[in-house]
Amino acid sequence: MSYQKLSRNQIAERVAQDIPDGAYVNLGIGLPTKIASYLPSDKDVFLHSENGLLAFGPPPAAGQEDPELINAGKEYVTMLQGGSFFHHGDSFAMMRGGHLDIAVLGAFQVAANGDLANWHTGAPDAIPAVGGAMDLAVGAKQVFITTDHVTKQGEPKIVAELSYPATGLKCVDRIYTDLCVIDVTADGLKVIEKVDGLSFAELQAMTGATLVDATQG
């Protein structure tokens, strides 16, 4: 039986379904940013940005861009009614202080125990940059990861132990890949959903850590 991987937009749409009404959420740069487009309009979800925004909205119309109204990805945004500005100290208190409900981040690797690597490949010639990744990893009440299940070279990104430098330890709660959704639990990596036509054995073969089949039926 054959299967179809989820597109980046489909992963974003899937994550959006798990963001409850009233949640304070930080969406990382890249794929996580796309989730905003799939949040239903009947929910109040408060998007947080490191650089001091809460309840920001979609990009402005052409010609309405304001260089002083940007998100952490340095993209132009707008403010929703009820949105607020604050300085960096308060912005990171929202994370570190455990006020932010969900952070959605990308990953180079996630380990079976929830360790996350997403800031540095460890390559000697790489210029390291960390931004707010480590703060989000340890600070948000829940950390969701969106990622391809394997690298472009076919190597597993979900691994027994990290080989890249860690961003945070035991911080990941849930992983959304282009093949499945995995809960990171004390009892192991529980696959709660997978794409149609993909067997559990095939999924396990593409994963560097032991999975538990917790799919329904």
Add this chain to the structure above:
Amino acid sequence: MIDKSAASLAEVLSQITDGSTIMIGGFGTAGQPAELIDGLIQLGIKDLTIVSNNAGNGDYGLAKLLKAGAVKKVICSFPRQSDSWVFDELYRAGKIELELVPQGNLACRIQAAGMGLGAVFTPTGYGTLLAEGKETRHIDGKDYVLEYPIKADFALIKAQQGDRWGNLVYRKSARNFGPIMAMAAGVTIAQVSEVVDLGELDPEHIITAGIFVQHVVQVQPEPVAV
């Protein structure tokens, strides 16, 4: 009568000397005090340590200061960006030192300096390369890293309006590091788009109280794209 807005930009900057540690506000170009930075370049000083979130964008502001060879060390969270070619080249050539600090630790270390704290225990970075060799402590079931305050001789920040007592209000996401840097430097210099009369800023809306600001300089910033 105290008038913190009396001196010209050049007069105010002339107190900055070789080897100073300078905080520069901004997140990317938003909130970067570009006119103050241009004035700093004119001084021709060198061996500066810069504390800022990024390490310059394009050939604008902070990037221009780096290009001028004025900076020996950058303390920041996110140097590598699509348009950080000035920093990238200096770093690869070994001509600039980098202390990489997670963004929230950068903020809380700056705040610790402004608040007179000796250090902070922060959970961010625990168990990572950026905490290697640092003291740690297990407090109430969680692991923390000991981080020391980041102080500066000067802070250069951008606000929207200021008055002659140094009270400031900011504009949108240009606020970012401004209020906390103002508290952490010996001398804080704020460039503002408008100096207003005392009493025009509503006390309920003042973000940075004048006690944290030594100089207010009115400039007409050029609009800049992200």
